Amino acid sequence: MIDLRIELEDKKNRDKLGTALNKLSLEDPSFTAKFDDETEETIISGMGELHLEVIIDRLKTEHKVDVLVGKPSVAYRETITSEFRHNHKYKKQTGGKGQYAHIEFRLEPNPGQGLEFINRVVGGNIPKEYIPGVMKGFNDAAQKGLLAGFPMVDMKFVLIDGSSHDVDSSEMAFRNCTVQALKQIINRTGPQLLEPVMKIEINTPDEYMGDIIADINRRRGNIERLRRFRKGSQKLNGKAPLKEMFGYASTLRTLSSGRASFSMEFFNYLPLPKNLQDEIIAEQREKQNTK
8 A cells, every 4th residue: 555665775686686575575465566667666565654664674684685765655546437438540650561550449447346358359350369469558558557657446448349450460559559549538537546545443541532533534534433442541443544644653642642552454445535636646747757
């Protein structure tokens, strides 16, 4: 739910870092790592700040790999909310052999089912050897994101029809065609940013409960249940966006004079409010423009 950019202190340790990250991800399925070709940074993802702190410590102590650590950022996701059908031709001529691909497809929301590709082309209008190119283009676009550069989820691509050229068509042409088509139509599919929301549990003496609940409300969270924890103390259960919970341990210590404690775990990805979505998209585009 949190991304962290890391950079090697010594570039000679790149292979060593790759081996260490691969081993850590095999041991812990909730931890992932990927390399950003554009920024030449490694991005590690985990369930929270503490989780990634443990990973960084293991890199340094167990695997003897020293890294520079950036600021944690929320691992948003993108999705669509409405269906759209599109017909797209991709033509490119550069003097020699050209590139040609033509696809007709439907993009649909696929709630809770992840990414799905369905081929419904009949009669060989698109030769079968080019279908993997369409699938790869869909997966490429979904992995990189079409709205703000975050991975896409819960989206179905239905390939309906198309055409090819005897000389100029190729798997790569169909791959490029698909990516180009998806970029063209994304704003017509009701695109939406999703943010990770956490289940939270707070144990606090009664006298601090009001301030703690007010603080959670300011963080766009809400307390759903209160129950007696022990005499003079309450257990508060609720939900809050992960983005708003960065540094919460320190705030809770201050609010309760160090007497309250909390825990949290991932609940689900939920839609980001429109005003915050617009802010995140603007920030991401500014970052991309400065690369």
